[in-house]
Amino acid sequence: MYKIYSINGPVIKIKGSTDFKIMEMVFVGTNKLMGEVISVSKDFTVIQVYESTTGLKPGEPVENSGEPISLSLGPGLIGNIFDGIQRPLTDIANASGNYISPGTTASPLDLEKEWEVRFTVEKGETLQPGDVFATINETDLVIHKLMAPYNLRGQVTEVKPNGKYRIKDIIISVKDDKGDVHKLDMVQKWPIKTPRPFIGRKPMSIPLISGQRVIDTLFPIAKGGTAAVPGGFGTGKTMMQHQFAKWCDADIIVYIGCGERGNEMTQTLEEFKELIDPKSNKPLIDRTILIANTSNMPVAAREASIYTGITLAEYYRDMGYHVAVMADSTSRWAEALREISGRLEEMPAEEGFPAYLPSRLSQFYERAGFVETLNHLEGSVSIIGAISPQGADFSEPVTQNTKRFVRCFWALDKELAYTRHYSAINWNQSYSEYINDLSKWYNKNVGVSFLHHRQLFIYLLSEENKLMEIVKLIGKDVLPDDQKLILEISRVIRVGYLQQNAFHKDDTYVPLNKQLKMMEIIMYLYRVSQEVIRQGKAFSLLLNTNLFEKVIKIKYDIPNDKLEMFDDYYKMIDDAMNKIL
Amino acid sequence: MDLQYIGLRRINGPLVFVENVKDIGFEEVVEIKLNNGDTRHGRVVEIQEELAAVLVFEGTQGLSLNNTTVKFLGHPMQIGLSEEVLGRMFNGLGKPIDGLGSIYVEKYLDINGLPLNPVSRKYPRNYISTGISSIDGLTTLIRGQKLPIFSGAGLPHNELAVQIVRQAQIAEFQGEKFGVVFAAMGVKNDVADYFKRSFEEAGVLEKVVMFLNLSNDPIIERLITPRAALTTAEYLAYVHDMHILVVLTDMTSYCEALREFSSSKGEIPGRKGFPGYLYSDLASLYERAGIVQNSNGSVTQIPILTMPNDDITHPIPDLTGYITEGQIVLSRDLHQKGVYPPIGVLPSLSRLMKDGIGEGYTRADHQDLMNQLYASYARVMDARSLASVIGEDELGPIDKKYIQFGNLFEKYYLSQSMTRSRTIIETLDLGWDLLSVLPKSELDRVNQELLDKYYDQDKASKDFSIDDRIQIIDIGKEANK
Ligand SMILES: Nc1ncnc2c1ncn2[C@@H]1O[C@H](COP(=O)(O)OP(=O)(O)OP(=O)(O)O)[C@@H](O)[C@H]1O
Numbered sequence A: 001m002y003k004i005y006s007i008n009g010p011v012i013k014i015k016g017s018t019d020f021k022i023m024e025m026v027f028v029g030t031n032k033l034m035g036e037v038i039s040v041s042k043d044f045t046v047i048q049v050y051e052s053t054t055g056l057k058p059g060e061p062v063e064n065s066g067e068p069i070s071l072s073l074g075p076g077l078i079g080n081i082f083d084g085i086q087r088p089l090t091d092i093a094n095a096s097g098n099y100i101s102p103g104t105t106a107s108p109l110d111l112e113k114e115w116e117v118r119f120t121v122e123k124g125e126t127l128q129p130g131d132v133f134a135t136i137n138e139t140d141l142v143i144h145k146l147m148a149p150y151n152l153r154g155q156v157t158e159v160k161p162n163g164k165y166r167i168k169d170i171i172i173s174v175k176d177d178k179g180d181v182h183k184l185d186m187v188q189k190w191p192i193k194t195p196r197p198f199i200g201r202k203p204m205s206i207p208l209i210s211g212q213r214v215i216d217t218l219f220p221i222a223k224g225g226t227a228a229v230p231g232g233f234g235t236g237k238t239m240m241q242h243q244f245a246k247w248c249d250a251d252i253i254v255y256i257g258c259g260e261r262g263n264e265m266t267q268t269l270e271e272f273k274e275l276i277d278p279k280s281n282k283p284l285i286d287r288t289i290l291i292a293n294t295s296n297m298p299v300a301a302r303e304a305s306i307y308t309g310i311t312l313a314e315y316y317r318d319m320g321y322h323v324a325v326m327a328d329s330t331s332r333w334a335e336a337l338r339e340i341s342g343r344l345e346e347m348p349a350e351e352g353f354p355a356y357l358p359s360r361l362s363q364f365y366e367r368a369g370f371v372e373t374l375n376h377l378e379g380s381v382s383i384i385g386a387i388s389p390q391g392a393d394f395s396e397p398v399t400q401n402t403k404r405f406v407r408c409f410w411a412l413d414k415e416l417a418y419t420r421h422y423s424a425i426n427w428n429q430s431y432s433e434y435i436n437d438l439s440k441w442y443n444k445n446v447g448v449s450f451l452h453h454r455q456l457f458i459y460l461l462s463e464e465n466k467l468m469e470i471v472k473l474i475g476k477d478v479l480p481d482d483q484k485l486i487l488e489i490s491r492v493i494r495v496g497y498l499q500q501n502a503f504h505k506d507d508t509y510v511p512l513n514k515q516l517k518m519m520e521i522i523m524y525l526y527r528v529s530q531e532v533i534r535q536g537k538a539f540s541l542l543l544n545t546n547l548f549e550k551v552i553k554i555k556y557d558i559p560n561d562k563l564e565m566f567d568d569y570y571k572m573i574d575d576a577m578n579k580i581l
Numbered sequence B: 001m002d003l004q005y006i007g008l009r010r011i012n013g014p015l016v017f018v019e020n021v022k023d024i025g026f027e028e029v030v031e032i033k034l035n036n037g038d039t040r041h042g043r044v045v046e047i048q049e050e051l052a053a054v055l056v057f058e059g060t061q062g063l064s065l066n067n068t069t070v071k072f073l074g075h076p077m078q079i080g081l082s083e084e085v086l087g088r089m090f091n092g093l094g095k096p097i098d099g100l101g102s103i104y105v106e107k108y109l110d111i112n113g114l115p116l117n118p119v120s121r122k123y124p125r126n127y128i129s130t131g132i133s134s135i136d137g138l139t140t141l142i143r144g145q146k147l148p149i150f151s152g153a154g155l156p157h158n159e160l161a162v163q164i165v166r167q168a169q170i171a172e173f174q175g176e177k178f179g180v181v182f183a184a185m186g187v188k189n190d191v192a193d194y195f196k197r198s199f200e201e202a203g204v205l206e207k208v209v210m211f212l213n214l215s216n217d218p219i220i221e222r223l224i225t226p227r228a229a230l231t232t233a234e235y236l237a238y239v240h241d242m243h244i245l246v247v248l249t250d251m252t253s254y255c256e257a258l259r260e261f262s263s264s265k266g267e268i269p270g271r272k273g274f275p276g277y278l279y280s281d282l283a284s285l286y287e288r289a290g291i292v293q294n295s296n297g298s299v300t301q302i303p304i305l306t307m308p309n310d311d312i313t314h315p316i317p318d319l320t321g322y323i324t325e326g327q328i329v330l331s332r333d334l335h336q337k338g339v340y341p342p343i344g345v346l347p348s349l350s351r352l353m354k355d356g357i358g359e360g361y362t363r364a365d366h367q368d369l370m371n372q373l374y375a376s377y378a379r380v381m382d383a384r385s386l387a388s389v390i391g392e393d394e395l396g397p398i399d400k401k402y403i404q405f406g407n408l409f410e411k412y413y414l415s416q417s418m419t420r421s422r423t424i425i426e427t428l429d430l431g432w433d434l435l436s437v438l439p440k441s442e443l444d445r446v447n448q449e450l451l452d453k454y455y456d457q458d459k460a461s462k463d464f465s466i467d468d469r470i471q472i473i474d475i476g477k478e479a480n481k
């Protein structure tokens, strides 16, 4: 038996044992708190404990498990809320009340529930790693596919008939090449820090559509891609993640609340049970897994929560689904690394963060991708990670290092948030490196004019940016009319297009065809206005038409399912212009 | 458990090291007896086999290696509670200091609390009417929210906190059990007195529990004060179904105490010398606001902090903002202009208001109106900075309107007497009156229906209608008294 030698916050040490493996899961103390071995040497084994260590005493026992920290993968994950080490929070609340006390355990998956299993293989068939042998309707939205483990190849020797089974029932037996028979139930174990295997990566050519105009139009992310959302407090990172979780066209959402607010998780849970997915008419919770390691929960488990989330995502990817992972906030994970590193008295690198921060970040974002799965399906994991930079300063290490490993950068701007311009994505600092990979898709599925108009918008916004430098010095009134028009149409783009109200029933999600129509009418208004000015008419005549205001409010005034109303606006513009000319 | 240890191995700042200890738990509480009869208190902050590091709350002055006896109490820090705490005053560790003797204890609770299971929370939705326009209208406070006041030295944050407590209880808590838990950390005696007097005048003193660790009290004790206060608040809220408003002041002093503790432990400092776990530590306090299932009470927190050098990017306000559900930022500019309460509108935010305002809560136009006021006031700032370059007279007509709007907004909407409570309807109407100074075409955040309903062209043409309107409200108020 091993004994605790010292305790310092979440870090405990054992003296003089060489039996522990790095990253091994251990149980610490009489309450069997879950922990992980983070360093071993002849003198000390160091363990980070995923639960509060208050009351723990030197001399209490430590048990090793021989295994790395692993998840139970099987039906019952979707619609559930887990903490960072996959404890089901609802069951824990039912069993032990409002607070989570150290050492509480519960099975991650419901052991008693009976699932209707339909087998897709028969006795005598061969199973390859990853092959699907049965399916289950896990929720109204998700068909769960039971897959052969990645290291098992063999012949099916026994299959149960279709029917109701519990997850621990043996439902199929497979004989491998050596003649060993493997009896399988519905649960696989998988270590959270090991990426799940696949056949190969594929190019990313399909966008993850979110219905958020500034993203879909200006800075789109590909399915299988990565994006970072940095921003000071209150700039809208969580709202952005929630909007994606609600509306993006992934099949499965894994939402990781890492070191953030409890109320936000409560809200997601409540809201997603009620919100109806427009495409399937089913509650959003039916495609969502929530991981909650809130800021007042033990710090060490923040790291686990990130890996738990990504592993769950890979599991569903392997069934051929497009999975989107939201991690809010990766900075809290980085800070947990810093805290543990500090307690180990490691040599700090930048701003006290450990030298291995970049490699951890890159390993995490590397687990995104669009892949061919072992069973020859296509699946993807996209990652959208929030960053909470200290003092909203993007030069800090987490933002800078993340920037190296992601291909979308959605920079949230304090000044925009102050004026309640949401999403407060700064169009000058943000970028997407996927735009070329996705252009084919846009051209084919939305129309060639989509990217063309995108380009025009970018041009106008950059012109506005230049003009504003002048306006700041001398005011707007002295500008020539064509430049005044650029400012005015840019205002329409900013307020009427980029700005999007998450609380408005129509504006919260806008389909791509409406996005295109909105761009087209804005550019139409610009072109006819240019004509008016070219003919020497006064700019004020244009302003008096109130057309700019009307077009700004299209986002509220034309419902998403009444796009024919755009025709009225063209007519309105034409009539007004004819009057002027 | 009753083992006592004579003598110490080492003293380092607020830490003492006790040797040859057996069966001691991490974070266990400790009683330290001096030869002269004094008793101090501490907590185990690190153990290595038989050596325990103990943090002494009252400080280590006067301690020597051999004049002490240390007793480990076998449990983490607790506070004894019952409804009798209402109306009482305690020191920073929870010992009565009002001369009224000890209280009857119904329950001992661990002051660190435990993490609340997110599925056991209820999402807060009921707004608290504070009667202050800039809060009710623009940064609405919700029951169960944590909404700090970011202030600076010399700004009237205490007055504002008192006004919130006074007006909130009158307007909102009638018929329901209401209480205040007040924790002072490192504030001066007269500040604590001011709060006490104000609670007295408001007639709520018997509903207030005070924890005082004043500026001349032991610094390390401050690490305990907010925890004792929050444990009390949770007890009253969740056991006795009370709506508790917790005022914590000054969080900056708390953080400085934490920095002192951390550096004495020899930990690697983070930004500005604060420990790397400042975020987690603050979260362990602020996250204790909320509402839980199967209880009718709530804990609403108003932490007050003074921003060193008025710098909002300083780690204390910065990390606080990342944890709390918004912030009310006081502005020195407005204060110097004589605006009370000097709430800097643009950086202030209430994140929970979106679900607690609008139809069925306040009024349907609230959300749009708020967005418009923010956006228009932001334009005022642009116009003002342009005016400072080219002169106000050179401004275009629209910018001039904005300057006018800005001045009226500060004078009538932001400014409010300390004793004046406005209803939410008054506040909303006032917002519309002010917006009518601007041409309709400038109001691009409001939907057309609302605009048609509330925007009044007549008022728009009359610059002084606002004055009239305010006077009407105020005279009406007087008449009602
Ligand atoms: N798209 C949006 N539409 C309307 N309001 C928004 C939008 N985005 C953000 N907001 C407003 O901004 C507030 C803060 O947003 P959010 O909570 O997402 O910030 P955050 O960046 O996650 O902050 P923190 O780092 O402190 O968690 C929200 O409560 C909401 O009022």
Ligand SMILES: [Mg+2]
Pocket (backbone or CB within 6 Å): A237, A238, A239, A260, A328
């Ligand atoms: Mg957030």
